[in-house]
Amino acid sequence: MDLLDPLLLARWQFGLTTLYHFIFVPLTLGMGLVVAIFQTAWYRTGRVKWLHLTRLFGKIFLINFAMGVVTGIVQEFQFGMNWSDYSRFVGDVFGAPLAFEGLMAFFLEATFLGLWIFGWDRLPKGAHLATIWIAWAGASLSAFIILAANAWMQNPVGYKMAPDGSRAELVDFWAVLTNPVALATFPHTMFAAFMFAAAVVIATAAWHLARRQNIEMMRSALRFGMWGMIVAFVGVFFAGDQLAIVMVETQPMKMAAAEALYQSACGANASFSLFTLGTPDGSSELFSVRVPYLLALLSTHTLNGCVEGINDLNAQYIQQWPQFADKLGGDLPFSPIIWVTYWSFRWMMGLGGLAALISVVGLWLTRKNAKREVPQWAWKVAIWSAPLPLLASLVGWVFTEMGRQPWIVFGLMLTQNGVSPNVPGWQVLVSLLAFTAIYAALAVVEIGLVIRTVRKGPDPLPPPGDGSDDESDRELADVPTTVY
Amino acid sequence: MDLAYLWFFIVGFLFVGYFVLDGFDFGVGMSLPFLGKDDISRRQIINTIGPVWDLNETWVIVAGACLFAAFPEWYATLFSGFYLALLLILLALILRGVSFEYRHQREGLKWKRGFDRMIVIGSAVPAFLWGVAVANIVQGVPLDADHNFTGTLLTLLNPYGLLGGLTTLLLFFTHGVYFVALKTDGQVHDDARRLATRSGLATLVAAAAFIVWTIANAIGAGAPLITLVVVAALIAALALVGSIVANLRNREGWAFGLGAVTVVFAVLMLWFALFPNVMPSTTDPAHGLTIANASSTPYTLTIMSWAALIFLPLVLLYQGWTYWVFRKRVSRSRIEQAAAVAH
Numbered sequence: 165m166d167l168l169d170p171l172l173l174a175r176w177q178f179g180l181t182t183l184y185h186f187i188f189v190p191l192t193l194g195m196g197l198v199v200a201i202f203q204t205a206w207y208r209t210g211r212v213k214w215l216h217l218t219r220l221f222g223k224i225f226l227i228n229f230a231m232g233v234v235t236g237i238v239q240e241f242q243f244g245m246n247w248s249d250y251s252r253f254v255g256d257v258f259g260a261p262l263a264f265e266g267l268m269a270f271f272l273e274a275t276f277l278g279l280w281i282f283g284w285d286r287l288p289k290g291a292h293l294a295t296i297w298i299a300w301a302g303a304s305l306s307a308f309i310i311l312a313a314n315a316w317m318q319n320p321v322g323y324k325m326a327p328d329g330s331r332a333e334l335v336d337f338w339a340v341l342t343n344p345v346a347l348a349t350f351p352h353t354m355f356a357a358f359m360f361a362a363a364v365v366i367a368t369a370a371w372h373l374a375r376r377q378n379i380e381m382m383r384s385a386l387r388f389g390m391w392g393m394i395v396a397f398v399g400v401f402f403a404g405d406q407l408a409i410v411m412v413e414t415q416p417m418k419m420a421a422a423e424a425l426y427q428s429a430c431g432a433n434a435s436f437s438l439f440t441l442g443t444p445d446g447s448s449e450l451f452s453v454r455v456p457y458l459l460a461l462l463s464t465h466t467l468n469g470c471v472e473g474i475n476d477l478n479a480q481y482i483q484q485w486p487q488f489a490d491k492l493g494g495d496l497p498f499s500p501i502i503w504v505t506y507w508s509f510r511w512m513m514g515l516g517g518l519a520a521l522i523s524v525v526g527l528w529l530t531r532k533n534a535k536r537e538v539p540q541w542a543w544k545v546a547i548w549s550a551p552l553p554l555l556a557s558l559v560g561w562v563f564t565e566m567g568r569q570p571w572i573v574f575g576l577m578l579t580q581n582g583v584s585p586n587v588p589g590w591q592v593l594v595s596l597l598a599f600t601a602i603y604a605a606l607a608v609v610e611i612g613l614v615i616r617t618v619r620k621g622p623d624p625l626p627p628p629g630d631g632s633d634d635e636s637d638r639e640l641a642d643v644p645t646t647v648y
Numbered sequence: 649m650d651l652a653y654l655w656f657f658i659v660g661f662l663f664v665g666y667f668v669l670d671g672f673d674f675g676v677g678m679s680l681p682f683l684g685k686d687d688i689s690r691r692q693i694i695n696t697i698g699p700v701w702d703l704n705e706t707w708v709i710v711a712g713a714c715l716f717a718a719f720p721e722w723y724a725t726l727f728s729g730f731y732l733a734l735l736l737i738l739l740a741l742i743l744r745g746v747s748f749e750y751r752h753q754r755e756g757l758k759w760k761r762g763f764d765r766m767i768v769i770g771s772a773v774p775a776f777l778w779g780v781a782v783a784n785i786v787q788g789v790p791l792d793a794d795h796n797f798t799g800t801l802l803t804l805l806n807p808y809g810l811l812g813g814l815t816t817l818l819l820f821f822t823h824g825v826y827f828v829a830l831k832t833d834g835q836v837h838d839d840a841r842r843l844a845t846r847s848g849l850a851t852l853v854a855a856a857a858f859i860v861w862t863i864a865n866a867i868g869a870g871a872p873l874i875t876l877v878v879v880a881a882l883i884a885a886l887a888l889v890g891s892i893v894a895n896l897r898n899r900e901g902w903a904f905g906l907g908a909v910t911v912v913f914a915v916l917m918l919w920f921a922l923f924p925n926v927m928p929s930t931t932d933p934a935h936g937l938t939i940a941n942a943s944s945t946p947y948t949l950t951i952m953s954w955a956a957l958i959f960l961p962l963v964l965l966y967q968g969w970t971y972w973v974f975r976k977r978v979s980r981s982r983i984e985q986a987a988a989v990a991h
Contacts, residue, residue: 230749233702234742240712241734244727248796251727255720256944263717263952266710267959274706275963275970282699286973331720334948584728586796595735602739606746613753647986648691648698648752 168589171580174246177596179565181238183558184603188232190557192273193307193354194361195225196300198392200293207293213381216622221365223617226281231610233274238599246592250572250582257323257334258313261341265309273302307357308350315346317573318564319414332576345414348407349564355399356516356560359553362396363519365389366526367550368618374543378621386530390523393553397520405462412463412471415574417481417498418567420474421505423459430470434460438510474499488578492570500569508563515556522549651953652943655718656926658956660919662711667778668911669704671816672904673697675824677744677771680764682843683828687757688983689836690764694748695978696831701748703967705741717952721795721942722926729789729797730781733804737774744770775820776813780804783812783858786918787865788928791935798931808861815858818851819888819914823907826891830900834980841895844903848892855888855910859917866921869928876920884913 166172199221206214240262243251251259276299283292316322322339323332334340366389369382412419420426423436436458440451460469474496481498482489489497526546529538572579676697684690697704716723727734743766751763787808790798822844829840859881866877891906922928929936943949 227749227753230702230745233705234745237705237709237712237741238738240709240716241727241738243716244712244723245731245734246728248724248728251716251724252720255716255723256948259713259717259720259723259944260948260952262713263710264955266706266713267955267963270709271703271706271959271963271967275703275967278699278703279970279973283973333945334951337948337951584724584731584796585794586792586798587728587731591731591735595731598735598739602742606742609746609750613750616753647983648694648748 166589168593170246170587170589170592171583173589173592173596174583174587175579177246177592177599178242179562180596181235181242181599181603182565183561184607185232185235185239186558186561187554188228188235189307190357190360190554191225191228191364192232192303193300193357194359195221195228195364196296196303197358198361198365198388199225200296200300201388203293203296207289213384216378216381217385220368220617220622222281224364224614227610227613227617229277229281231606235603245595246584246587247572247582248584248586250577253331253577253582254316254573255331257320257332257340258316260334260337261309261313261316265306265313269302269306269309271302273299273306276302304354307353308346309341311349311353312341312343312346315343315349316340317571318568319343319345319410320573320576332573344410345407348403348410352400352403352407353557355396355403356553356557358396359393359400359516359519360557362389362393362523363550363553366393366523367547370543370546371618372621373538374540374547381622383530386526390526390530393523394520394527397516397523400516408462409465415568416472417474417477417500418505418564419463420472420477421500421502421567422509422563423471424502424506425459425471425473426475428470428473428476429459431460431468432456434458434463434469434471436462440506474502485575491578491580498570500567505563505567508559508566512556512560512563515552515559519549519552519556522546522552650940651946651949652718652939653924654953655714655943655949656923656939657919658953658960659711659715659718660915661960662707662714663782664912664915666704666707666711667816667820667915668908669707670701671775671820671911672823672827672907673701673704674771674775674820675822675826676828677767677824678775678821679825679828679840679843680768683825683836683839684764685835685839687760688980688987689834690760691752691983691987692832692834692836692978692980693828694751694767695983696828698748699974700970702745703970705745714952714956718944718949719926719937719939719942720944722937725791725795725797725927725937725942726785729791729799730784730804732801733777733781737777740770740773740777742770744774772817776817778813779816780809780813782816782915782918784809785927786862786922788925788930788936790931791927791929791937792931793935795927795935795937808865811854811858811861815851815854815914818847818854819907819911822847822851822891823904823911826895826900826904826907829895830904831977832979833977836980841898841900844895845892848888848895852885852888852892855914856885859885859914862917862921869921871921871923873920873923877917880913880917880920884910884917887913 199218202214202218202221205211206218276295279287280292280295280299283295287295320332321343322334322336324335325331326333365385369386369389372378372382373386408419424440425434429435433456435454435456438453438455457467459471460467463469463471478496478498485498492498522545526542529542568574570578570580572582676693680690680693684693712723715726747763747766747770751760751767754760781804784804784806787806789803792798825840825844825847829837829844832840863874863878863881866874871877887906887909891903891910894900894902894906924939925936926939926942927937944952
């Protein structure tokens with residue numbers, strides 16, 4: 165293996181920086197909504213516990229927000245820096261959603277987030293509340309458009325090839341926005357983000373309740389978090405189910421790779437393995453737990469449906485794209501790395517399901533007429549399970565992107581043909597190492613700050629009138645604004 | 649008119665917006681070692697851009713995205729070609745952005761000074777490198793038949809590129825110091841006014857040399873918009889002189905406004921000099937990228953034009969409103985009060 169292979173390094177860099185960026189995405193999407201709901205509750209009821217919760221989770225939101233912005237710039241620059249041939253090939257189609265996202269959504273989100281963070285003593289209460297909702301709406305719109313761009317790589321629609329074959333050209337922007345993959349991915353991603361935000365709320369509340377601090381507000385936060393987690397899980401589940409159906413239609417190879425299904429199978433034989441010991445490349449299987457019919461149900465919504473296997477699909481693709489098959493070489497040129505897709509698919513579902521299960525147990529333990537107190541171990545579980553939904557989202561992305569390989573745009577362009585031809589391997593290596601080092605250092609600082617904020621809990625509010633330096637602003641919230 | 653030409657100027661407008669807005673952010677960041685004598689004054693300086701630095705930085709993302717969508721070839725050639733320069737800019741922007749957020753999270757001088765240093769470096773590096781990058785785009789770089797850049801980082805560090813970098817560094821610095829003077833009171837404000845006069849004069853020297861060189865290059869290359877290049881250059885120079893005079897006369901709003909006019913017309917001058925190319929080649933002119941051969945299809949440009957037409961005015965409106973909301977000076981007493989509440 166060539167350690168200075170630009171393709172390999174560029175792929176690692178994209179994977180690393182994108183997953184890292186995605187830590188902050190669900191915090192913006194999910195935590196933004198949580199904060200907006202808490203603040204709305206305060207606005208409507210005037211109860212101070214909601215204000216405390218708004219401020220506390222707003223602080224966690226703030227710590228992450230700078231990281232979200234700056235790691236996002238890396239994402240956009242990276243297409244041109246490491247993937248210039250990809251950019252040349254898809255720019256006419258893929259660039260448009262990015263531009264729309266910037267003009268419509270990203271400006272909106274960044275501007276109104278700034279207004280929310282610093283506007284506590286500058287805006288009337290209602291207007292200030294509106295800023296967080298607008299910022300959240302901007303973030304959600306932004307998520308949709310970016311997912312539509314990604315969906316185009318999974319399932320290219322609304323384009324035609326240029327007469328000389330040099331690039332894909334946009335012919336129907338609406339088709340790009342209503343790509344069935346995008347329509348299923350968006351709710352799946354959004355609900356997953358809500359799950360992570362709920363998990364952070366639950367962990368924070370559990371930390372304080374285990375120490376018998378701030379009991380009333382943290383009890384409200386805990387119930388809110390656990391119910392939110394369950395509702396979000398139901399959403400993730402049904403959206404994911406829909407996504408699987410669309411995936412079987414558009415990228416059957418990805419579904420086959422998710423199950424490591426080499427031979428096509430129907431009905432009871434289309435079983436879903438919960439766990440496999442041995443080599444999941446199909447050569448030998450030592451032990452596995454299988455649920456018959458489940459794969460057929462998952463893929464086709466019928467018990468007797470058939471699922472195509474990797475071998476059949478591969479043979480079919482070699483017929484369809486002989487020129488790409490020659491370039492890729494090997495026996496199974498069109499197969500992704502099976503152990504990656506197989507295990508990432510299971511970890512995604514397992515971690516997400518576990519997070520939801522913990523909330524169900526938590527609701528039982530904290531029910532109104534519970535006879536015994538919540539045991540300390542249960543609080544510990546609630547605290548330590550905070551990262552579960554995030555990890556589920558991250559392995560979910562590993563699955564969806566690795567499952568698309570060897571394509572960068574399914575059926576149109578191979579990943580190996582997208583990389584910048586003129587950037588030497590050592591430069592990609594330098595940038596990979598630099599990003600890894602900086603991102604790792606920042607993660608340490610970031611996690612330390614979040615934990616500190618959680619432990620410190622809500623700030624005491626100053627007596628009314630002290631928050632604003634302008635006594636004439638009577639209608640403003642008596643809350644001190646953020647100051648760097 | 650061909651929409652690609654319109655988009656050449658829309659992308660230009662977005663980069664103008666970015667350099668005007670994040671430019672003074674960089675200047676504010678770079679001014680810390682000169683104006684921030686104690687922690688309160690450093691916080692005063694940082695808080696002048698607290699609520700707006702992120703929306704200012706958003707402009708580079710939108711400018712980059714529109715460049716990608718409207719001119720995929722230009723985007724691909726530029727970003728893969730200027731790889732290490734852009735990498736340095738990215739790393740600097742990351743360190744700077746998080747430093748704003750992190751420095752106030754903990755007390756302790758060591759913690760805060762560490763992030764102060766990162767703010768200064770994170771502001772100076774992009775302020776310099778953006779100038780180097782834009783100067784090299786206008787001057788031309790070695791490209792092969794596939795429009796791929798064949799030089800290295802050292803190719804970019806030629807005399808004209810370095811002068812461009814020095815000019816933006818000084819210009820952004822001065823513009824930022826005008827902003828600090830406009831938005832603070834007390835010692836910081838007084839120091840900023842004195843500093844702006846000195847840095848303004850230094851900027852004038854560098855800018856004059858850069859302008860003359862740019863015009864000479866444009867004449868040599870037979871730039872079709874040469875009249876506009878000269879007009880924009882003159883306006884930029886006059887605005888810079890005007891800003892220095894306004895600063896001397898204690899008219900801070902005028903000084904800052906004219907500083908912005910300087911940045912706008914300096915970028916416009918470069919854009920006019922570039923037209924109708926987007927990335928001229930110094931090896932074989934036929935390898936160069938032009939508005940015509942780098943742009944997207946008319947269909948893509950049409951829908952993007954609608955988006956820009958509808959959303960850009962809205963963006964300007966709500967961002968302008970944001971600046972209005974945060975129009976008050978960041979007073980020393982306000983920071984002291986906030987510091988007292990926190991502890």
